[in-house]
Amino acid sequence: MNIIRMVLAAAIVFILQVTVAHTVSLGEASPDFVLILLIVMVMDRRPVLAVIIGFLLGFLQDLGNASYLGMNALVKSLTGYIIARYASDLLPDNSLFKGLLIFLSALAGDVILLNITLSFDALSVFVTFFRYSILSALYTAVAGIIVIKAIDILPGRTVRSGGGF
Amino acid sequence: MQIISFLFDKHLEKSVLAAAVALSIFMLTRGETDQINSARAISSVLLYPVERVEDYFSDIDRLREENLELRKIAASLAHERERFIQFRDERNRLREMLGFREDSFFRFLPCEVIARSSNLFHHSLTVDKGSEDGVAAGMTVVGYKGLAGKVVQVFPASSRVLLINNKAISVSCIDKRSRTVGILNWERGDLFRLDYIGSEEDVLKGDTLLTSGLGLVMPKGFPVGTVFQVAEEKAGLSRKVSVVSMTDLNTLEELFIVTGGRNWDSGEILEQLENIINAEKNKE
Numbered sequence: 001m002n003i004i005r006m007v008l009a010a011a012i013v014f015i016l017q018v019t020v021a022h023t024v025s026l027g028e029a030s031p032d033f034v035l036i037l038l039i040v041m042v043m044d045r046r047p048v049l050a051v052i053i054g055f056l057l058g059f060l061q062d063l064g065n066a067s068y069l070g071m072n073a074l075v076k077s078l079t080g081y082i083i084a085r086y087a088s089d090l091l092p093d094n095s096l097f098k099g100l101l102i103f104l105s106a107l108a109g110d111v112i113l114l115n116i117t118l119s120f121d122a123l124s125v126f127v128t129f130f131r132y133s134i135l136s137a138l139y140t141a142v143a144g145i146i147v148i149k150a151i152d153i154l155p156g157r158t159v160r161s162g163g164g165f
Numbered sequence: 166m167q168i169i170s171f172l173f174d175k176h177l178e179k180s181v182l183a184a185a186v187a188l189s190i191f192m193l194t195r196g197e198t199d200q201i202n203s204a205r206a207i208s209s210v211l212l213y214p215v216e217r218v219e220d221y222f223s224d225i226d227r228l229r230e231e232n233l234e235l236r237k238i239a240a241s242l243a244h245e246r247e248r249f250i251q252f253r254d255e256r257n258r259l260r261e262m263l264g265f266r267e268d269s270f271f272r273f274l275p276c277e278v279i280a281r282s283s284n285l286f287h288h289s290l291t292v293d294k295g296s297e298d299g300v301a302a303g304m305t306v307v308g309y310k311g312l313a314g315k316v317v318q319v320f321p322a323s324s325r326v327l328l329i330n331n332k333a334i335s336v337s338c339i340d341k342r343s344r345t346v347g348i349l350n351w352e353r354g355d356l357f358r359l360d361y362i363g364s365e366e367d368v369l370k371g372d373t374l375l376t377s378g379l380g381l382v383m384p385k386g387f388p389v390g391t392v393f394q395v396a397e398e399k400a401g402l403s404r405k406v407s408v409v410s411m412t413d414l415n416t417l418e419e420l421f422i423v424t425g426g427r428n429w430d431s432g433e434i435l436e437q438l439e440n441i442i443n444a445e446k447n448k449e
Contacts, residue, residue, distance in 0.1 A: 047178040055185040062192075063208050069200035070192025077185035085178070116193065 006041060006053075013037040014060060029135035031143040032106060034061050038076055039083060039102055039144065040151065047084040054080025071116050075109040095148045102144035106137035271384060272425025273307075274298060278417055279323065288328040289314075292420060295322045303382075305423040311388035311411030312336065312376060313420055324422070329389070330355075330414050338389050339377040343367035346377050349389060349408060355415075357390055359406035368395055368406050384423055 017033045024030065038057050042050035058076030062069050083101065091097045110133035111125070118124045192200065280291035294300050296319045304316045306326045314334065318325035327334055329351065336349040338359060345366045347359040362368055372392040378385025394407040 048181045051178070051181045051185050055189070058189075060211075063204045063211075067197055067200060068193065069195070069204050070189040073192065074186060074189030077182065077189060081178070081182045 009037060009041075010057065010060070017061070018064065026135065026139060028132045029139045031140045032109075032136070033143070034058075034072075034076070035079070035106055035109065035140055036102060036144040036147050038080055039098065039105065040148065042080045042084045043098075045084050047081050050080035050084030051077050054078070068116060071113060075112050078112075079105050079109055095145050095152070098148050099141045099145040103137050103141035106140045107133060110137065271423050273421035274300065274424045276324075276420050276422055278420065288331045288414065289317075290326050290328065290417065291323050292326055292422070293323055294422060295320045295324050297321050299424055300324050300422055301424075305376075305383045305387070307387055307421050307423060308412040308417055309419075310413075311390070312383070313412050313414065313417060315383065316422060326420070328414050328417075329410065330357075336383060336389060337377040337379045338374040340368055340392075341373040341375050342369070343372070346379065347374075347406065349374065352407075355410055355413070357408040357410060359392070359408050362404045362406050364397065364402055364404055366404065368392060368404065370395055374408060 013033045013036075021030045021033060034057055038054055041053050041057075045053075054076035055073050058072035058074065059070075061072040061076070065072075083105065087101055091101060110129065114125045114128050114133070118128065192203075195203070274294055276292040276294040278290050279293045282289040292306075300316060300319050302316055302319050306313045306315055312329055314326045314328040314331070316324045317327045329336055329349070332351060334351070337346065338349045339346050343366075345362065345368050347362045347366075347368075349357050349359055352358050359368070359374065370392055374389045374392065376383045376385055376387045376389055388411045390408040390410045392406055393409050394405075396405045396407075398405055
């Protein structure tokens with residue numbers, strides 16, 4: 001994915017996140033398209049680039065909710081790093097495993113987000129996590145699998161064998 | 166150097182991650198107002214190109230609407246012009262049948278004001294068209310709304326225009342409604358006085374005054390001013406008619422020199438007068 005495609009994909013995803021995400025929500029759960037984009041982007045990339053991409057995507061997401069500026073940047077940087085550093089090598093090239101990865105990433109990210117927004121109140125974090133985060137993570141994972149499948153069947157897609165940057 | 170080498174050569178990944186985490190935590194620990202202000206500033210920078218594109222497209226829409234309106238106006242004016250040309254031709258044919266001099270259309274030369282007289286009572290200005298553009302002394306100068314003055318001095322690329330609020334200029338005017346004729350003179354500020362109006366003459370407040378064309382000094386039919394007060398003089402023989410100019414003479418920027426409608430070569434008026442005198446003599 002070259003830089004122009006990256007910017008274009010980011011723009012589309014942010015538009016989706018702002019316009020579509022809340023309209024397709026199930027109860028309180030809505031998909032995190034930015035997380036899906038991050039995982040698609042950082043797979044098979046060097047961790048340095050993954051951290052930068054994660055930070056930028058998270059920071060852009062934070063601009064929409066300026067009360068916690070830096071929160072998504074923190075979560076997405078860490079997610080990007082962990083996926084690029086460990087998950088790319090360990091997980092087989094299978095969309096179901098990628099879905100699982102998205103699910104776990106969403107859950108891990110939510111733990112950090114909830115702790116920051118709920119001021120590390122363990123009980124509130126615990127209740128909110130079970131009430132909303134699991135369903136949201138599941139929803140994001142399903143959406144992610146669909147997106148990854150769609151990307152796989154796109155014409156001209158090449159599978160790299162030895163990593164990216 | 167050793168630290169830099171340690172950070173960027175041996176532990177680049179961790180250094181970048183640490184920097185990202187530190188930056189995120191730094192942003193998180195700032196006050197809410199600072200966070201919102203920063204986000205707003207960054208958003209405005211990032212969205213600037215989008216806003217420009219949006220402005221561009223909204224401008225296009227606005228210009229398209231304006232263009233459509235102007236097309237309608239242009240089409241309507243074109244029809245109107247055709248009608249006027251037919252009326253002019255018909256009028257000239259009728260005038261010819263009655264033995265009157267042929268009337269002709271005015272031609273306007275647009276010009277811009279490039280200098281103004283600083284003298285309070287000697288109102289004049291300089292425009293950017295001169296003899297090279299076909300301007301001649303004596304030509305009438307009009308604004309968008311009506312008469313402004315006349316050319317008194319011509320240079321190759323500029324001309325001096327005396328405005329009608331100059332004491333040296335008197336304009337023969339005709340009341341558009343009653344066809345009463347008087348001489349317009351400047352009084353003060355934007356106020357003028359219509360002289361030689363008898364107590365029985367029909368001039369009312371709100372009447373429009375046009376150039377009369379008498380004496381062939383100025384072409385006939387240009388709006389000059391509006392009557393705003395009519396008062397009886399003490400002697401009871403005449404009336405004091407106060408007029409306000411149609412054109413705001415203090416804010417003139419673009420003007421039109423009337424170059425057509427008459428042969429402006431010097432001596433034309435004298436020739437015409439001679440012709441009239443000769444015709445009278447022949448009749449006798």
